[in-house]
Amino acid sequence: MSAALPIALDELELDALTELVxxxxxxxxxxxxxxxxxxxxxxxxQVRMVPRDEAIRIISEREHSKLVAVHQVFxxxxxGRALLIFPEAQSFELVRAVVGGxxxxxxxxxxxxxxxxxxxxxxLNGCLATIANHLQRxxxxxxxxxxxxxxxxxxxxxxxxxxxxxxxxxxxxxxxxHRNINGYIAMLLDMPSMTALKALLKAYIGRVAGDVLAG
Amino acid sequence: xxxxxxxxWNALLDGLDAGVVVLSREGRIDCWNAWIATATGLQAExxxxxxLQEVLPGGVSRRLENAVKAALDSGASTLLTHAxxxxxxxxxxxxxxxxxHDVAVSSIxxxxxxxxxxxxxxxxxxxxxxxxxxxxxxxxxxxxxxxxPDGILTMDGEGMILHANPAxxxxxGYSEDELIGRNVAFLFFESRExxxxxxxxxxxxxxxxxxxEIVAHRKGGSAIHVEISASRWKSHTQSFVTAILxxxxxxHAAAAALSDLNxxxxxxxxxxxxxxxxxxxxxxxxxxxEAIGQLTGGIAHDFxxxxxxxxxxxxxVQKRVSEGRISDIARFLKGALSSAERASALTHRLLAxxxxxxxxxxxxxxxxxxxxxxxxxxRSLGESVRMSxxxxxxxxxxxxxxxxxENAILNLAINARDAMPEGGRLSIVTSNRTxxxxxxxLRELVPGDYVCLTxxxxxxxxxxxxxxxxxxxxxxxxxxGQGTGLGLSMVYGFIRQSEGSVRIxxxxxxxxxxxxxxxxxxxxxxxxxxxAAPPAAGHAGLDKVVLxxxxxxxxxxxxxxxxxxxGYKALEAVDGPAALRILKSAQRIDLLITDIGLPDMNxxxxxxxxxxxxxxxxxxxxxxxxxxxxxxxxxxxxxxIISKPFSMDxxxxxxxxxxxxxxx
Numbered sequence: 001m002s003a004a005l006p007i008a009l010d011e012l013e014l015d016a017l018t019e020l021v022x023x024x025x026x027x028x029x030x031x032x033x034x035x036x037x038x039x040x041x042x043x044x045x046q047v048r049m050v051p052r053d054e055a056i057r058i059i060s061e062r063e064h065s066k067l068v069a070v071h072q073v074f075x076x077x078x079x080g081r082a083l084l085i086f087p088e089a090q091s092f093e094l095v096r097a098v099v100g101g102x103x104x105x106x107x108x109x110x111x112x113x114x115x116x117x118x119x120x121x122x123x124l125n126g127c128l129a130t131i132a133n134h135l136q137r138x139x140x141x142x143x144x145x146x147x148x149x150x151x152x153x154x155x156x157x158x159x160x161x162x163x164x165x166x167x168x169x170x171x172x173x174x175x176x177x178h179r180n181i182n183g184y185i186a187m188l189l190d191m192p193s194m195t196a197l198k199a200l201l202k203a204y205i206g207r208v209a210g211d212v213l214a215g
Numbered sequence: 216x217x218x219x220x221x222x223x224w225n226a227l228l229d230g231l232d233a234g235v236v237v238l239s240r241e242g243r244i245d246c247w248n249a250w251i252a253t254a255t256g257l258q259a260e261x262x263x264x265x266x267l268q269e270v271l272p273g274g275v276s277r278r279l280e281n282a283v284k285a286a287l288d289s290g291a292s293t294l295l296t297h298a299x300x301x302x303x304x305x306x307x308x309x310x311x312x313x314x315x316h317d318v319a320v321s322s323i324x325x326x327x328x329x330x331x332x333x334x335x336x337x338x339x340x341x342x343x344x345x346x347x348x349x350x351x352x353x354x355x356x357x358x359x360x361x362x363x364p365d366g367i368l369t370m371d372g373e374g375m376i377l378h379a380n381p382a383x384x385x386x387x388g389y390s391e392d393e394l395i396g397r398n399v400a401f402l403f404f405e406s407r408e409x410x411x412x413x414x415x416x417x418x419x420x421x422x423x424x425x426x427x428e429i430v431a432h433r434k435g436g437s438a439i440h441v442e443i444s445a446s447r448w449k450s451h452t453q454s455f456v457t458a459i460l461x462x463x464x465x466x467h468a469a470a471a472a473l474s475d476l477n478x479x480x481x482x483x484x485x486x487x488x489x490x491x492x493x494x495x496x497x498x499x500x501x502x503x504x505e506a507i508g509q510l511t512g513g514i515a516h517d518f519x520x521x522x523x524x525x526x527x528x529x530x531x532v533q534k535r536v537s538e539g540r541i542s543d544i545a546r547f548l549k550g551a552l553s554s555a556e557r558a559s560a561l562t563h564r565l566l567a568x569x570x571x572x573x574x575x576x577x578x579x580x581x582x583x584x585x586x587x588x589x590x591x592x593x594r595s596l597g598e599s600v601r602m603s604x605x606x607x608x609x610x611x612x613x614x615x616x617x618x619x620x621e622n623a624i625l626n627l628a629i630n631a632r633d634a635m636p637e638g639g640r641l642s643i644v645t646s647n648r649t650x651x652x653x654x655x656x657l658r659e660l661v662p663g664d665y666v667c668l669t670x671x672x673x674x675x676x677x678x679x680x681x682x683x684x685x686x687x688x689x690x691x692x693x694x695x696g697q698g699t700g701l702g703l704s705m706v707y708g709f710i711r712q713s714e715g716s717v718r719i720x721x722x723x724x725x726x727x728x729x730x731x732x733x734x735x736x737x738x739x740x741x742x743x744x745x746x747a748a749p750p751a752a753g754h755a756g757l758d759k760v761v762l763x764x765x766x767x768x769x770x771x772x773x774x775x776x777x778x779x780x781x782g783y784k785a786l787e788a789v790d791g792p793a794a795l796r797i798l799k800s801a802q803r804i805d806l807l808i809t810d811i812g813l814p815d816m817n818x819x820x821x822x823x824x825x826x827x828x829x830x831x832x833x834x835x836x837x838x839x840x841x842x843x844x845x846x847x848x849x850x851x852x853x854x855x856i857i858s859k860p861f862s863m864d865x866x867x868x869x870x871x872x873x874x875x876x877x878x879x
Contacts, residue, residue: 034277035299076290089372092453099299104377109450110345111298114317121294129289138329140290143319 007166007194009049013201016208018047020131021170021185028126032119032176036098041175042123048169052155055167055186059151063087069147069154070120074128076139077200078193082128083147083154084120086183091116094183097176117144123172127185135200155188165190234306234316234335240287240328242266251335254306254314274305282320286331292321297338304335315339366441366460372453374398374414386441386462388434399458402431405438413443417456422446428463440467521558525551556862576713578736579617581645581666582606588621592628592643599638600631606645613666613733615713623706627670627729630703634674634727644669648732658716664735665715671728677721685719706731759874760802762786764794764809764818765837770859774808774837777863781870791816798825804832806874811838819849835873837861 009017022044029042050058059067068091070084086094095115096108103111121144132139147154155167170185189197228235234251238244243266247259255271262270267279278300282293295303295318306314319334360367366383368376379394387394387402403410409429417423426444433439445458528551532544585606593602624643631641645668648654655662677685686707707717714734721727761783765771771787778785786802788794791813798804798821809818816824822834836856850856853876857869 031278031281072292089453109453110349114296114298118294118296118299121292125285125289125291125293129285129291132289138290140322140324141292143292143294143321 007191007198009198009201012205013198014047014049016201016205017131017168017197018044020134020204021047021127023134024127024130025123025172026126027130028123031122031126032098035122036100036176038100038176041173043173043175044170045173046171050167050169052161052165052167052188055169056151056155058169059085059184063151065089066148067151067154068116069149070117070124071145071147071154071157072121072124072128073142074139076132077137077196078132078139078189080187080189080193081157082124082141083186083188084123084183085151085154085186086181088148090181090183093179094119094174094176094181097179097181113146117146120144120146124185127170135197135204137200155186161188162190166194233337234304234333236267236333236335237323238267238283238287238331238333240330242283242331244270245330253309254335255304256307271304274303276300276303279303279318279320282318283331283333286320286322287329290322290329292319294319297342306335308339312339315342363459366462367457368394368399368460369455369457370399371455374400374456377455383460386433386439386460387431393434403429404432406430413445414456417445417447417458426461431460438464440464521554525554525558528554559862576614576616578612578614578738579620580610580612581620581668581733582608582610584617584620585624585643585645585668588624592625595625596628596632596641600635601640603640603642604644605642609647610645611647611664611666612736612738613713613715614736614738615715615733616709619709623709623731624668624670626703626706627731630729631670631672631674631727634672634676639673639726641670641672644671647735650732658718658732660714660716660732660734665732666735667730667732669728669730671726673726676723676725676727677719678723682719682721686717758784759805760784760786761806761808761870762788762794762797762804764788764791764807764813764821766790766810766814770810770837773863774866777866778870781867783870790814791818791821794821795824798832799828804829806833806835806870808835808837808870811836822854833873833876835869 025042025044029040032042033040066088068086068088072082074080074082092108092112095112096103098119099108099111099115124144125141128139128141155161166189168187168189170187172183172185174181174183228246229249231248231250234254235246235248236244236251237246243264244262247257247262249259252258257270267275267283278295282291282295285291285293297303297315297317300318301315302313303316303318306316308314315338316335317338319336321332321334322329323332360380363380363382366386367378367380368383369378370376376394376397376399379391383394384391400407400410400414406429409427413423413427413429416427423443423445426442428440428442431439431441440463441460442463443458443460445456447454447456449455528547531547532551535541535544535547585604589602589604596602628641628643635641645666648665648667650658650660650662650665652662685703703717710717710731710733716730716732718730718732719727720730761778763771763774763778763785764787765774766789771789775785775787783806786797786804788797792815794807794809794813795816798807807822809821811818813821818836822832825832831853834854836850836854838856838858853873855869855873857866861869
């Protein structure tokens with residue numbers, strides 16, 4: 001599949017990216033654990049680069065209920081959108097897991113939107129900031145926004161995306177208070193950002209390899 | 216920060232309805248606008264250049280610290296909401312109330328490096344509005360739910376109870392705290408399958424259209440029947456189930472009681488049927504008495520005539536004896552005896568009507584039987600009805616209870632009389648008939664020889680409807696109080712029991728003929744006489760020994776005399792124990808004649824107690840209470856019963872029967 005992409009990451013670059021995402025996610029897990037005062041396990045089984053349509057297809061095939069997304073925009077050498085996507089029902093579970101089981105249900109409902117925004121914010125920040133730091137580039141990351149809808153709507157936000165852009169597609173698994181929640185992080189990158197990312201990853205690999213050689 | 220431009224920007228910052236704090240790259244406060252100064256009570260001059268920790272000791276969380284760091288290091292923007300971070304800063308409104316706030320931390324591009332912008336927004340109003348709306352909604356909800364007589368539980372998607380109303384607490388005996396947080400299935404531990412099925416249905420169908428009844432358990436373990444209706448609902452992203460549980464235990468108990476009642480219904484119907492049968496029996500008896508009443512006039516007249524004959528003859532005997540002319544008194548004595556015998560026969564007949572006579576099927580000669588009651592019939596029919604009897608002596612024998620047959624004929628005659636209030640003709644005809652298959656099936660009989668008796672009148676007749684129901688019990692066309700409607704039904708019952716048939720031929724206004732057919736009896740003519748049995752031949756007893764147990768001296772005397780005349784040797788006992796003593800001895804006893812009603816020990820007890828010594832003892836019971844013997848079920852082989860009063864001839868015949876083993 002990667003071969004078909006106009007700008008593809010090679011295996012090494014994808015490995016490096018997966019590693020960075022894992023670092024970012026574990027940073028996010030740490031922040032969430034602090035907030036929830038409970039151990040949080042966040043795992044990333046897979047990172048893929050897929051065309052936008054493919055990402056839409058994957059999610060709509062796997063998820064039949066309505067979805068909720070936390071959306072943030074990032075700008076810098078790499079520019080794009082980050083989306084944390086859950087089935088609606090799972091998003092509630094996520095919030096409940098974070099705020100704890102003691103809170104009355106209607107209060108949780110009341111808090112849900114804000115808590116979800118904040119939880120998603122932590123996870124996306126963790127990812128983006130960690131990747132940016134390791135690639136030694138600075139990004140400006142916006143505040144979170146909550147979206148409800150279907151996967152196609154999430155990937156067709158205004159302004160209309162240019163054709164041929166790619167999605168860094170990350171499956172995440174979230175375990176907290178005996179709850180197991182599956183979701184996705186999707187990062188939509190335009191062509192120049194993709195080119196920049198590839199270059200940055202190459203440089204990163206060079207540094208890491210250099211360290212290894214030097215060590 | 217001096218000069219016009221600065222003043223402009225400062226004025227703008229102070230004019231914002233939001234808190235603005237800017238931290239330098241080193242984390243020192245660079246900017247502290249008027250809003251945050253008011254909310255914290257700390258003036259800009261006092262905080263500028265200091266760290267947040269210094270300004271708000273203990274008021275800076277790790278979250279905020281991390282957010283500031285992320286903004287400065289990575290350009291990340293972080294949202295800290297009041298929802299997950301209540302009271303990030305100790306802020307107050309101008310009125311001194313708690314100020315609810317969200318905090319956004321982001322980086323701003325400043326020279327020489329980025330600074331951190333902390334933006335605090337007041338969400339007190341928004342949250343108050345939400346709470347107000349929620350409370351108002353809750354108030355409505357509470358008014359319904361809290362006041363509902365049925366238990367109402369709200370569960371999350373996994374069945375965990377989130378809310379329980381007071382009725383549910385009362386219903387199940389668990390406190391609200393004990394219910395909330397548990398899976399609702401624990402209430403249905405014994406009907407878990409039904410509950411799981413119901414739960415699945417709610418998820419599939421969203422609303423349970425028809426309520427489901429399930430057994431639940433209270434805290435103490437007692438069962439409670441609940442009728443469940445439930446629906447699934449959604450709030451934002453989450454589904455819930457609210458179930459209404461109606462306690463139908465009482466309804467259940469009532470239904471169970473009803474089903475018990477139904478179960479015992481059959482038994483109660485049987486009891487009632489038995490009572491009804493008893494009542495019917497009593498009614499039948501009273502019907503007989505009614506018939507007797509109808510006959511009494513004629514009988515009383517008859518009886519007086521007979522008494523007259525006796526009294527007259529005895530007067531003559533007395534007169535002749537006093538005159539010393541005893542040569543012809545035998546004629547008068549014979550006359551008196553004859554009248555007395557006829558009087559006895561008359562009382563017998565009365566007893567027969569009232570069924571105080573043992574049922575005793577014997578060969579019967581119909582002609583003789585009709586003749587024996589002819590006089591009685593004539594008298595009871597009255598002057599206006601002319602009666603003719605046509606029968607011949609060649610008639611075959613039939614076998615039935617003679618008394619019941621008389622009764623039946625009388626019933627038919629009374630019906631005929633009542634059908635002819637203006638008078639008319641009544642005829643009784645007897646004949647021998649041989650029925651082929653066609654004639655037999657018409658009468659529901661088997662083909663063969665029959666003796667038929669037809670009672671016909673010239674009365675009002677019966678319509679086909681009346682004919683169809685004429686044999687139904689209690690069916691009557693007579694006015695209330697004049698008939699029970701049992702007469703024909705009993706005639707029918709008796710004849711069918713004797714394997715015969717009853718047929719009605721009638722037309723309204725043309726009179727009625729009722730035909731009774733009884734199967735021919737092939738047997739000994741000598742045994743056929745139901746009435747006026749021939750005198751027994753004497754001196755048959757030879758050396759046989761008979762024990763007579765009878766407390767009435769005169770009766771005992773007469774019986775002993777008869778025995779002596781018959782050539783038997785007689786032993787006497789005046790009561791049960793005396794009889795028992797003799798029976799327990801080695802004395803030869805060929806026959807025991809005993810009154811049933813003996814003092815101290817009755818006749819049946821005497822017989823029972825000697826069964827060991829004399830298993831084959833022949834017994835002839837005498838009784839004045841014939842109904843005791845009517846069932847006859849205690850009579851064993853070699854036993855017979857004779858009802859008082861009896862003639863000497865009849866006694867002699869009975870004795871002979873028993874001793875010689877003739878089975879009647």
